[in-house]
Amino acid sequence: MSPSNSTRWCPTPEQLMILEEMYRGGIRTPNASQIQRITAHLSFYGKIEGKNVFYWFQNHKARERQKLRRKLSKQPYQQQLLQEQLCLHRCHNQENKFLSSNESPPPALHQLSLDKSADYLHPGGVGSAAAHMTSCTWKRDLPNMYELQNTSMMRSYGDDWMMMMLKMRDAGPTHYPSCCSSNRPLKTLELFPITTQNGKDHQATTSNPSRNSYL
Amino acid sequence: MSPSNSTRWCPTPEQLMILEEMYRGGIRTPNASQIQRITAHLSFYGKIEGKNVFYWFQNHKARERQKLRRKLSKQPYQQQLLQEQLCLHRCHNQENKFLSSNESPPPALHQLSLDKSADYLHPGGVGSAAAHMTSCTWKRDLPNMYELQNTSMMRSYGDDWMMMMLKMRDAGPTHYPSCCSSNRPLKTLELFPITTQNGKDHQATTSNPSRNSYL
């Protein structure tokens, strides 16, 4: 099937780079509004839908985890411990929003006070594919993305979950200039709109944080 | 937590009965439009959302399967074969729509020609909870529900998948007269609107039917 009417999303290098950056930054299970913003943002670089973002994080998380598992199974025990601690660190960084909210923090985190200028602002380096892209205005807004990760999708939809069902796919895949390659001029990434979320992202604060999962 | 502000859906006996009836009828993985219709229909008997229907079928299917597995593990081999054949029969009934469409039928079904007045019109009998309900006008429309079951949710959303993310849950659980008990007078079930689907339900006909799963 030709790329223009491809059935499945084919991320551009820029989209991929940004997604990986976010993943490195600690995003694992973006909630609905996060997905929406990410999608809006990435759509500048090519056709993309929310479900693509959703699936990407799901798959990437799962595959990183499995990659790590494979790796761990042939690693000496010492290094395993190290890895686990790194993981924990990431996890706690993710929880910062939680810690600073007026909700009572989860017990396990009560006893910790972590540096909030976490390492997600200085991730390990960008991919090569579009490395020349001016990096990276959008990073400044990354912290906005750091809302609760244990927010579930379904819960987020609320009564509007049904919206997704209101229409069926009848519009076939529309024009999609070139699959898997940059089809727009590279440009400094624009900021996410700095909306104050108006409590929209604060649901699910009663969930059990132990169910959060970060690789 | 009192029922009125319960966090989770609590099906009324009528809703449950209808869902079970549909399940017995062969519905396993309703697609978006099916879910919408089912939801609209069931909402007559109490508060309900699409996701509840979605989850109900998912859970029910899984738990019936696991129930059967447990049962099979202590059954003589002969009866196992019988069970499997029953399952297959159901499966084929589900595929009838497929067979009659102008899409090329799945290979595995090519070789079979089955009675289309399938047994889903005469299911094994209704539950006792609301058995006095005039039974059952809505059954006449059940065939409408027999669209492709292998249609995936995500695919159905299409470009509107994002709709589900547009708003976050801010409306808390609204008034819900009485949990788990009939809060409206029983009445003959109304027909589903007999819409001709207009091709809206015909997506995903290219999917591999082997992935269909019917218990």
Place this chain on the structure above:
DNA sequence: GCAAATTAATGATTTATTCAAG
């Protein structure tokens, strides 16, 4: 009888697995 305690069901989420495009 009737709450508190325990257990069983089941609604809701997440994780693992699988399919299939490219």
Place this chain on the structure above:
DNA sequence: CTTGAATAAATCATTAATTTGC
């Protein structure tokens, strides 16, 4: 082989049954 898409299995969490001690 990689990875987007989708489904199934496992898990969590809340509600209903039920048991238990009074």
